[in-house]
Amino acid sequence: MEMQQIKFYQTGTFTVGNRLLDADQRSVQANMARTNSLNSGHRACQGCGEALGARYAIDAAMRAADNQVIACNATGCLEVFSTPYPETSWQIPWIHSLFGNAAAVATGVAAAMKVKGRKEVRVIAQGGDGGTTDIGFGCLSGMFERNDDVLYICYDNQAYMNTGVQRSSATPPAARTATTMAVGAAPGNAFGQGKNVPEIAMAHGIPYVATASVAYLRDLEEKVSRAMTARGARYIHILVPCPLGWGAAPHDTIRLARLAVETGLFPLFEAEHGEVTHSTPIRRRVPVEEYLKPQKRFAHLFGKTEAVDTIARIQAMADRNIRKYRLVDERRHG
Ligand SMILES: Cc1ncc(C[n+]2csc(CCOP(=O)(O)OP(=O)(O)O)c2C)c(N)n1
Numbered sequence: 572m573e574m575q576q577i578k579f580y581q582t583g584t585f586t587v588g589n590r591l592l593d594a595d596q597r598s599v600q601a602n603m604a605r606t607n608s609l610n611s612g613h614r615a616c617q618g619c620g621e622a623l624g625a626r627y628a629i630d631a632a633m634r635a636a637d638n639q640v641i642a643c644n645a646t647g648c649l650e651v652f653s654t655p656y657p658e659t660s661w662q663i664p665w666i667h668s669l670f671g672n673a674a675a676v677a678t679g680v681a682a683a684m685k686v687k688g689r690k691e692v693r694v695i696a697q698g699g700d701g702g703t704t705d706i707g708f709g710c711l712s713g714m715f716e717r718n719d720d721v722l723y724i725c726y727d728n729q730a731y732m733n734t735g736v737q738r739s740s741a742t743p744p745a746a747r748t749a750t751t752m753a754v755g756a757a758p759g760n761a762f763g764q765g766k767n768v769p770e771i772a773m774a775h776g777i778p779y780v781a782t783a784s785v786a787y788l789r790d791l792e793e794k795v796s797r798a799m800t801a802r803g804a805r806y807i808h809i810l811v812p813c814p815l816g817w818g819a820a821p822h823d824t825i826r827l828a829r830l831a832v833e834t835g836l837f838p839l840f841e842a843e844h845g846e847v848t849h850s851t852p853i854r855r856r857v858p859v860e861e862y863l864k865p866q867k868r869f870a871h872l873f874g875k876t877e878a879v880d881t882i883a884r885i886q887a888m889a890d891r892n893i894r895k896y897r898l899v900d901e902r903r904h905g
C-alpha cells in the first residue's frame with residue numbers, strides 16, 4: 572500500500588488528525604466507546620444541524636456522566652424525526668414531554684433520582700428555540716430560579732421548523748418565515764423583537780451558561796463536558812442551521828454555522844454565575860452579507876436593489892456583539 576504523509580495541520584481535526592492526539596484529547600467521534608446516543612435511522616432532513624448538534628451534545632454528556640444520562644425532549648423536529656412511533660433512534664433513556672414543559676419534566680426526573688439516591692444519574696432537557704424561548708420559557712425560568720440540577724440544551728434553528736417554519740422569538744430580524752413574509756415596506760421579521768435567552772439565563776445567576784455551534788464540534792463537546800461537571804441549573808444554546816427553513820443547501824450547514832460565528836452574529840462564550848468567563852475570538856472576520864446571501868430566507872435583501880439599510884442594521888448587530896464579547900483583537904483587524 573502506498574504510504575500517505577499525514578500533514579501536521581490535520582492534528583485535532585475530525586478525520587485522521589484525531590488519531591494523532593492523546594486518547595484523552597480525542598473528540599467523542601474518534602472514540603470507539605462512543606455511545607451513538609442518537610443512532611442511525613432517524614428521519615431528519617439531509618444536512619440537519621439539529622441532528623448533528625444533538626448527536627454530539629448527548630454523546631459528550633454520556634461520556635462525561637459515565638453513560639448515566641436521562642433526556643427529556645420537548646416537542647419539535649428533534650423529537651419528531653427521532654421517534655416516529657413505534658420506532659426510536661435514541662440509545663438512552665429518553666422521555667417526550669409536551670412542547671412547553673421539557674424543563675419542568677426534567678426537574679421532576681431529577682427530583683425522582685435524588686429521592687432514589689441515584690446522584691450519578693444526570694438529567695438533560697432539550698428542545699428547539701420555539702420550545703425554549705417561547706412556549707417553554709416559563710418552565711425554563713423556573714428551573715433556573717430554583718437552580719434545579721438539570722442541563723437544558725436549546726437547539727436554535729431560529730424558527731418553528733417542525734410545523735412549517737413559523738417565526739419564534741429567536742428568529743433574526745429581516746428573516747423570511749411563513750409568518751414573517753418578505754412583503755411590505757419592511758419585509759421579513761421585525762427588528763428589535765425576540766429575546767436573547769443565553770443572556771436571560773445569565774441574569775438568573777445559574778452556575779453555567781454557554782453558546783456553541785455545530786461548526787465547532789470540539790468546542791461544543793468541551794462545553795457539554797464542562798456543564799456536566801457542575802451541579803445545579805445549566806444552559807447551553809447551540810446554533811443549528813436548518814437547510815429547509817433557512818433555504819440553504821444541505822452541504823452548507825457547517826459553512827453557515829461557521830459564518831454566523833465569523834460575522835459576530837452568533838458569539839461563542841461561556842459564563843459562570845452571571846459573569847462571562849470566556850469568549851472565542853474570531854479568527855477571520857467576515858461581513859454579514861457572506862452569511863446572509865446563501866440563505867433564501869434573506870433573498871429579498873439582495874433583489875434588484877440591495878436593501879443596504881437593512882444589511883447595515885444587521886451588520887451593526889454583529890459589530891455590537893464583537894464589541895460586547897471582545898471577539899476581535901482590534902489591533903490585528905484594524
Ligand atoms: C401546546 C402546543 N402548541 C403547538 C404545538 C405544535 N407544535 C409542535 S412542534 C412545534 C414547533 C417546534 O418548534 P421549535 O421548538 O423551534 O423546534 P424545531 O421544530 O424548530 O426544532 C409546534 C408549534 C404543540 N405540539 N403543542
Ligand code: SF4
Nearest residue numbers: 615616619648813815
Ligand atoms: S426541518 Fe430543519 S430542523 Fe427539522 S429535520 Fe429538517 S433540517 Fe432538521
